[in-house]
Amino acid sequence: MHIMEGFLPHPWWEIWFAIALPIVAYGVYRLSKLTKKIPEAKPLLALMGAFIFVLSALKLPSVTGSSSHPTGAGLAAVVVGPGITSVLSIIVLIFQALLLAHGGLTTLGANTFSMGIVGPFVAYAIWIAAKKVRLPTSVGIFLAAAIGDLVTYVVTSAQLALVFPTAGGFFDAFLTFGSIFAVTQVPLAIGEGLLAVVLFDFLAKYKGQLLSAMKVIKLPTPASTHKEPKQQ
Amino acid sequence: MAHSELYAQIDRYAYINPLAKTSPVTKMLFALSALIISVSSPSPVVPIIVFAATTILLLRLAKIPVHFYLDMLAYPTVMLALSCLIIALFFGTGEPLTQIAFPWFMWTIFKSGIALSVATFLRVEGALSCLFFLVLTTSITDIFITLRRARVPKVLVEMALLIYRYIFVFIEVAEKMNTAQKLRLGHSGWMRRIRSLALLSGNLFIRTLEQGERTLTAMNARGYDGNIRVLEDQPPAKKTALAGIIIFDIMLVLAAYLTLNTGVL
Numbered sequence: 280m281h282i283m284e285g286f287l288p289h290p291w292w293e294i295w296f297a298i299a300l301p302i303v304a305y306g307v308y309r310l311s312k313l314t315k316k317i318p319e320a321k322p323l324l325a326l327m328g329a330f331i332f333v334l335s336a337l338k339l340p341s342v343t344g345s346s347s348h349p350t351g352a353g354l355a356a357v358v359v360g361p362g363i364t365s366v367l368s369i370i371v372l373i374f375q376a377l378l379l380a381h382g383g384l385t386t387l388g389a390n391t392f393s394m395g396i397v398g399p400f401v402a403y404a405i406w407i408a409a410k411k412v413r414l415p416t417s418v419g420i421f422l423a424a425a426i427g428d429l430v431t432y433v434v435t436s437a438q439l440a441l442v443f444p445t446a447g448g449f450f451d452a453f454l455t456f457g458s459i460f461a462v463t464q465v466p467l468a469i470g471e472g473l474l475a476v477v478l479f480d481f482l483a484k485y486k487g488q489l490l491s492a493m494k495v496i497k498l499p500t501p502a503s504t505h506k507e508p509k510q511q
Numbered sequence: 512m513a514h515s516e517l518y519a520q521i522d523r524y525a526y527i528n529p530l531a532k533t534s535p536v537t538k539m540l541f542a543l544s545a546l547i548i549s550v551s552s553p554s555p556v557v558p559i560i561v562f563a564a565t566t567i568l569l570l571r572l573a574k575i576p577v578h579f580y581l582d583m584l585a586y587p588t589v590m591l592a593l594s595c596l597i598i599a600l601f602f603g604t605g606e607p608l609t610q611i612a613f614p615w616f617m618w619t620i621f622k623s624g625i626a627l628s629v630a631t632f633l634r635v636e637g638a639l640s641c642l643f644f645l646v647l648t649t650s651i652t653d654i655f656i657t658l659r660r661a662r663v664p665k666v667l668v669e670m671a672l673l674i675y676r677y678i679f680v681f682i683e684v685a686e687k688m689n690t691a692q693k694l695r696l697g698h699s700g701w702m703r704r705i706r707s708l709a710l711l712s713g714n715l716f717i718r719t720l721e722q723g724e725r726t727l728t729a730m731n732a733r734g735y736d737g738n739i740r741v742l743e744d745q746p747p748a749k750k751t752a753l754a755g756i757i758i759f760d761i762m763l764v765l766a767a768y769l770t771l772n773t774g775v776l
Contacts, residue, residue, distance in 0.1 A: 283591060285558075285638025286631065289551035311666040314737075321673065322723030328674035329681045329719070344594040344631070370671045374678070377646050377654070378521065380587060384543070385550045385638060443602045443627065446619060452602065474712060481713040486720065 280435040280460075281335070281375065281390050284383025286344040291442055296388030299369075302396050306366035313363065317492055320359075327355040328367040330478075334471070335371065335394065336379060339463050343439060343456055346381070347463035349471035353427030354478060356399030357406045357420060358495055368395025393434035402427025416483075416496075417476045425472030432460045520579065525650040528573040534748040535653040541756045542645035548763045549637040554770040555630050557763055558637025564759070565640040573648050583643060584636075591635050599628035651675060656743050665737065672739050677723060684718050685711065 287295070314321055334351035341347045355364045369391045375381040382390050402423040409419030440452035483496055491498040525531065530538065542565075549561040569575045603624020611618045645654075659668045688711050692698060697707035727735075 283587065283594075283635055283639075284642050285546075285550050285635040286594075287550075288631075288634060289553070292550060307664050307667055310670065311664070314666060319724070319727070321670075322720055322727050324670065325673035325677045326681075326716070326720050326723060328670065329677035330716070332674065332678050333681055340590055342590075342593045342597050344591065344635075346590075366667065366670065367674070370667070370674055373671075374651075374675065376642065377651060380521075380583070380639070380642060380646070383638060383642060385546060443598055444604055445602050446604050446621065455601065477709055477713050478716050481717055485717050 280345055280347070280350070280393055280432050281338075281372070281382030282386040282435065282438065283344050284376065284380070285385060286383070287386050287389055287438070287442055291438075292385045292388060294388075295386075295392050295438065299365075299388045299391040299396060302362070303365050303369050303391065306362040306364070309360060309362040310366050313359075313493070317489075319489060320493060323486070323489060323493075324359055324363065324367065327351075327359055327364070328371055331355055331364075331367060332371045332374060336375060336381060338381065339467075341459060341463065343459050345435060345439070345460075347432075347460060347467060349467050349474070350394050350398055350428050350431055351471070352394055352399045352431070353402035353424035353471070354420070354475040356402040356427065357423055357475075357479070358482065358490070359493070361396075361399040361403040364399040365391065365395040368399070389435075389438050393431045393438065397434045398427045398431035401430045417480070420476050420479045421472040424475035425468045428468040428471050429464065432464050433457065436460060521583075521646050522650070524573075524575060524579075524647050528575065528648055530573045530648040531650065532746070534746050534752070535649050535657045536748040537752045537756065538649045539645065539654065539657055540748075540753070541759075542641045542649075544756065544760050545644075545763065546638055546641035548760060548767065549641065550634060552634075552763075552767040554767050555633045556770040557767045558633045560763065560766060561637040562633075562640045565644045569640075569644055569647060573644075575647055580643070584639065587639055588636070591632060595628040595632045598631060599625045603627055652741060653745060656741065656745065669737060669739060673723075676726075677719065680722055681715070681719050684722070685715050688715060688718075 310324070314324070331351040334349045336348070338346040338348040352364055352368055355367060359367070369387065372382050372387055372390050372394070373384075376383050376387065405426055406419050406423040409422060414422075436453050436456035439456045440449050443452055443456075445452040445455060483490060487496065487498050490496045545561050545565065549558045552558065566580070569580060570577060600620060601624070603621030603626075605621060605623045607619045608622045608625065609620050611620075655668055655671060659665070692707045692711065696703075698704050
């Protein structure tokens with residue numbers, strides 16, 4: 280969904296920066312609080328960033344001044360929280376713009392808003408809701424990652440439609456962009472959901488201590504083992 | 512994968528080009544100010560000037576080979592041209608240019624759609640040339656040192672440097688595991704290939720994480736306090752270069768005002 284460098288004209292690129300930056304600032308605050316409290320979380324945070332980088336660099340071209348790819352931000356939102364994910368995303372997006380010419384610096388605000396803010400916050404909300412209604416962990420992770428990915432593209436379509444209207448108005452342009460993306464994005468989102476389930480299982484199995492310190496999962500304590508059976 | 516090799520070269524040029532040892536502040540100021548003015552300009556003339564100026568600087572001063580620069584531009588330009596074609600044919604409002612009647616719907620091409628498409632094409636090419644100037648002349652390390660000096664929060668720069676390192680760890684670990692799987696016939700047949708891929712993606716994650724944890728332990732043992740210090744040997748910005756950039760920017764803004772009413776069509 281990385282919108283190409285320069286694709287958004289003035290004043291849209293400034294507007295998206297103005298919307299995205301306060302939330303990233305909140306993320307920086309959360310990040311410095313977490314790394315002070317649990318310094319051992321740093322490798323996991325950096326790994327999540329690298330994961331977002333690698334997944335969102337696997338792009339399929341799309342004829343919308345953009346591209347189609349998994350985002351990885353849904354899993355990151357579940358593991359490190361949506362605020363911190365927005366910081367990781369903006370860093371990753373800068374690297375992709377600089378190293379791969381994928382996305383751009385002026386479109387950084389818009390891309391951060393879709394991939395680093397709306398996607399992760401929706402994914403996190405779904406994950407919390409799934410936990411509330413006691414869905415199995417794997418279903419919750421799948422839904423969070425897949426829907427978080429799709430929502431990102433809905434936002435990108437809206438961002439493009441605001442700049443490039445059709446005769447049918449904003450909504451018509453929005454549907455046009457959305458349907459171009461949907462062809463490649465729906466299968467990719469399902470794939471990303473499945474991958475997220477596999478990876479989260481691995482993380483819970485090998486790094487359960489760290490995840491429970493970050494309050495992502497509850498490790499069964501001896502007293503509560505019979506009440507809440509371990510997922511693995 | 513010629514495409515990905517191309518991008519591996521960008522980093523190499525950032526270190527070996529004749530401008531590599533000049534002040535990163537100057538280079539960043541030039542690229543970013545030209546980028547912002549070019550993207551914000553309503554007139555299509557400014558992106559053309561910016562594209563010409565950055566291209567000449569890249570080829571003459573930074574001595575980037577012409578064929579490499581063209582290779583870099585080729586992929587985004589093709590994608591951009593396709594996107595702009597779609598915009599020209601299907602987008603726009605207001606005065607129609609031509610109408611083609613199909614049995615089931617009326618296809619209208621709008622003047623404003625074509626104007627929008629041409630303006631977008633020029634704007635993106637101008638912006639891309641600025642971005643390429645920045646990445647081909649300035650290394651990532653230099654950019655981060657400059658950001659740290661510009662008082663960007665420390666925790667952000669630290670996280671960025673860690674992620675940067677991790678991207679390469681990730682790729683190295685993946686390559687090693689892929690080779691190992693291939694050697695043990697892990698890629699013989701469809702089902703086995705999918706199973707190998709699942710094993711690789713899961714283990715890749717844990718392996719990279721563990722390697723990172725060991726690195727952090729090693730860094731802690733050497734007194735890591737949240738600051739990653741690197742040798743900062745970049746020269747300070749030259750006053751003449753800064754003055755030149757400011758004059759160039761003022762000229763761009765003037766050009767934008769003078770050609771304000773120049774439509775594309």
